[in-house]
Amino acid sequence: MAHQVSMMRAPRSRVSGFMHTYWxxxxxxxxxxxSLVVFMNRMWxxxxxxxxxxSSWDVSWHFKWLRDDLAAAHILNTVGTGIAIGLVLAHxxxxxxxxxxxxxxxxxxxxxxxxxxxxxxINHRVNGLDLTAWSPSHLLLYIGTAIMxxxxxxxxxxxxxxxxxxxxxxxxxxxxxxxxxxxxxxxxTGQQEYGILEVESWLRGRPYAEPELLSFxxxxxxxxxxxxALETFxxxxxxxxxxxxxxxxCVALLVFARLMVGRRWTATIVIALYVAYRCxxxxxxxxxIFPPSSVPLWLLPVGLAVDLxxxxxxxxxxxxxxxxxxxxxxxxxxxxxxxxxxGTPLALGSWTIVEMRQAxxxxxxxxxxxxxxxxxxxxxLLLAATWSAVTLLVRRGIGLDTRRPPAPVGYETEPERDAxxxxxxxAAKPATSxxxxxxxxxxxxxxxxxxxSG
Numbered sequence: 001m002a003h004q005v006s007m008m009r010a011p012r013s014r015v016s017g018f019m020h021t022y023w024x025x026x027x028x029x030x031x032x033x034x035s036l037v038v039f040m041n042r043m044w045x046x047x048x049x050x051x052x053x054x055s056s057w058d059v060s061w062h063f064k065w066l067r068d069d070l071a072a073a074h075i076l077n078t079v080g081t082g083i084a085i086g087l088v089l090a091h092x093x094x095x096x097x098x099x100x101x102x103x104x105x106x107x108x109x110x111x112x113x114x115x116x117x118x119x120x121x122i123n124h125r126v127n128g129l130d131l132t133a134w135s136p137s138h139l140l141l142y143i144g145t146a147i148m149x150x151x152x153x154x155x156x157x158x159x160x161x162x163x164x165x166x167x168x169x170x171x172x173x174x175x176x177x178x179x180x181x182x183x184x185x186x187x188x189t190g191q192q193e194y195g196i197l198e199v200e201s202w203l204r205g206r207p208y209a210e211p212e213l214l215s216f217x218x219x220x221x222x223x224x225x226x227x228x229a230l231e232t233f234x235x236x237x238x239x240x241x242x243x244x245x246x247x248x249x250c251v252a253l254l255v256f257a258r259l260m261v262g263r264r265w266t267a268t269i270v271i272a273l274y275v276a277y278r279c280x281x282x283x284x285x286x287x288x289i290f291p292p293s294s295v296p297l298w299l300l301p302v303g304l305a306v307d308l309x310x311x312x313x314x315x316x317x318x319x320x321x322x323x324x325x326x327x328x329x330x331x332x333x334x335x336x337x338x339x340x341x342x343g344t345p346l347a348l349g350s351w352t353i354v355e356m357r358q359a360x361x362x363x364x365x366x367x368x369x370x371x372x373x374x375x376x377x378x379x380x381l382l383l384a385a386t387w388s389a390v391t392l393l394v395r396r397g398i399g400l401d402t403r404r405p406p407a408p409v410g411y412e413t414e415p416e417r418d419a420x421x422x423x424x425x426x427a428a429k430p431a432t433s434x435x436x437x438x439x440x441x442x443x444x445x446x447x448x449x450x451x452x453s454g
Contacts, residue, residue: 050080262404
């Protein structure tokens with residue numbers, strides 16, 4: 001008897017119980033217990049949060065010091081990337097928690113990001129500092145992340161529970177994911193938002209950048225550390241890029257979020273979350289040793305205007321054209337208002353560094369990003385095109401007027417747990433007809449790729 005007791009297995013830990021239950025080979029779209037669907041989707045939120053924190057710190061870091069592959073900001077971002085890669089591998093091997101199409105999108109995005117990392121390192125080894133956020137290797141990182149998030153958004157929309165207490169979580173999670181998507185797309189503009197304050201710090205005589213970084217940047221263009229070298233380092237991007245990119249591309253993502261989530265103030269909440277985050281990290285950078293950025297408060301009326309455009313009844317493609325005109329006016333107007341409110345000259349976008357110095361010495365405040373105001377027509381045309389494209393994509397994919405949230409999907413029965421709540425594996429299939437209906441495997445809708453009840 002004593003021998004039998006000694007041979008008894010020790011109780012499983014939560015990790016070993018989890019792996020014993022779920023770690024088996026399966027095809028994508030495999031029927032999944034609801035608890036596992038919720039867990040895996042929430043882990044995606046955690047992964048993207050780490051990536052967000054790391055990238056925000058990273059851009060400020062590069063306006064302070066020379067590049068360091070093992071910088072703390074890079075490591076924090078890598079933690080998020082590691083969680084994301086682990087989730088993709090888990091979805092791929094087990095087949096749990098993601099339908100085939102959503103998983104394929106996640107795989108493509110993650111693959112691009114992983115490949116872009118070494119390319120970016122090589123780029124810096126060959127070309128030196130390459131601070132600009134718009135370099136090809138950096139754009140690959142943003143594109144990979146955007147595709148990855150698109151797969152996560154699609155999977156959340158189709159798989160996350162939306163009945164009972166999960167109804168609000170379904171909407172809240174989608175809104176959070178769209179906020180991550182907006183941040184990733186808006187991120188390259190940090191070049192200008194950090195750059196303008198770097199210029200002001202230089203003109204003030206107390207540059208944020210360390211002397212080693214300024215000397216290195218000046219040496220790359222064969223100049224001493226002077227006004228022109230500083231401008232080349234901090235503000236290499238043309239003044240038309242900022243408004244055209246934000247109005248023409250980023251606003252279309254707000255439209256997409258509003259159409260997909262289906263809640264009245266979706267775009268406003270997405271922007272409010274993003275601007276609130278920027279306001280929170282601003283003092284964390286300002287009161288430490290890292291350079292701050294110009295906070296885009298002007299985005300708040302833009303998000304509100306997107307939601308207001310969906311209040312009147314209107315043919316969808318007419319709304320795209322009218323909305324593009326309204327949002328272009330609101331966007332440029334709000335951007336001008338922020339410039340005036342912070343004492344930034346509206347003509348800043350056409351000035352040389354010499355003129356910037358003269359204006360600063362005369363009392364001007366260089367805070368708002370330089371803008372080429374005459375580009376409004378380009379922004380309007382681009383937004384009309386991207387808004388129309390988003391409308392077409394949503395119409396063909398999930399429908400413009402279908403129910404939000406969509407109809408509930410079927411889930412696999414939950415595995416068994418011991419008295420401590422630790423997973424112990426799968427029970428025999430239930431014998432009652434009601435239980436069989438609960439356990440019935442889901443099938444895949446060929447048009448949408450959504451898992452629906454059998």
